[in-house]
Amino acid sequence: MTESNEEALYCIGCGAQIQTTQPNEAGYTPQAALEKAKETGELYCQRCFRLRHYNEISDVRLTDDDFLALLTQIGEADALIVNVVDIFDFSGSLIPGLHRFVGDNPVLLVGNKVDVLPGSVKRTKVKNWLREQAHAVGLRPIDVLLTSAKSGYELDDLLAAIEKYRNGRDVYVVGVTNVGKSTLINQIIRQTTGTQDLITTSRFPGTTLDKIEIPLDDGHNLIDTPGIIHREQMAYYLGAKDLKLVTPQKSIKPKTYQLNGGQTVFLAGLARFDYEEGPKRSFTFYLDNNLLVHRTKLQNATDFYTRQVGKLLQPPRAKEVAAFPELERIQFTPKEKSDLVFAGLGWVTVPAGAVIAGWAPKGVAVSLRKALI
Known part of the structure; x- marks a missing residue:
């Protein structure tokens, strides 16, 4: 201060x-x-x-109380809510209780970072999965779109949907930190204004604390809201350097491993995949191309992690190990070909019948879904 x-x-x-x-x-x-x-x-x-x-918007973090006050304002407004989420971290990029705050306002759900998905992933499957996940937490989006804040992928479709669903009202863009919300709004500004003069001379930014109002042609505004810190994001536990190793920047190149029952694969020091029982099978990993993947025997895995986290297995870096949460285990036996999803990291496609377990920091979601590929 x-x-x-x-x-x-x-x-x-x-x-x-x-x-x-x-x-x-x-x-x-x-x-x-x-x-x-x-x-x-x-x-x-x-x-x-x-x-x-x-014409650059940067993210600003609010306290939980400040953000709840802002959400209450949104619920009292007559507006379209554009909720930006991270395709690789849906559970970690959800705003807790958002469905209770939006009131009667429609919600447009936007999955960001679609450009880093492998070409073999069908976009319709991703959209359907996002809708299912939203419904599971009580959110009923009026539509689901995919985009890339970085590349501007299908930005025209997003802008058309916003114009269609806002129906002459203001638009609030909401999201937690690290989902790319501000980058997406910067893309919108560049595409819709085409000139810096409009931004510089208009009533912009808004005078309300911690909101930025981008004027629309009909006198209404597209309103950027600060990002809330979500403590169940993998990104919450990482520094800026390590975030680059976790968050894919380029199209993911899948890696397939032949594993025998009783083998473990570490995803750096951030998570762990165990193939506990079964014959030799193929498992495909969809992670950032630069993230360290290390195989070892299941029986030695816990001891190996204790000795090597922050050393061979990093991130987290050695000086950050003490503050990094303990990994928690969840076991699964999928009945069909499925993806074991590590929120904020990626996923592993596993065959039906394999007895597996996923380990992630306490609070970071590990879940099973029908295979996207």
């Missing part, structure tokens, strides 16, 4: 109190920029400055 002996300063764009110590929190501006702004009289936080001059 600002120094205690100084008068509190506020961003003239979003109203957040200016602070110079926490880059990921609301109101952050570098000290050098703050000194310059005091001279000009135009004081913007870094987020609003980048938006105003470069």
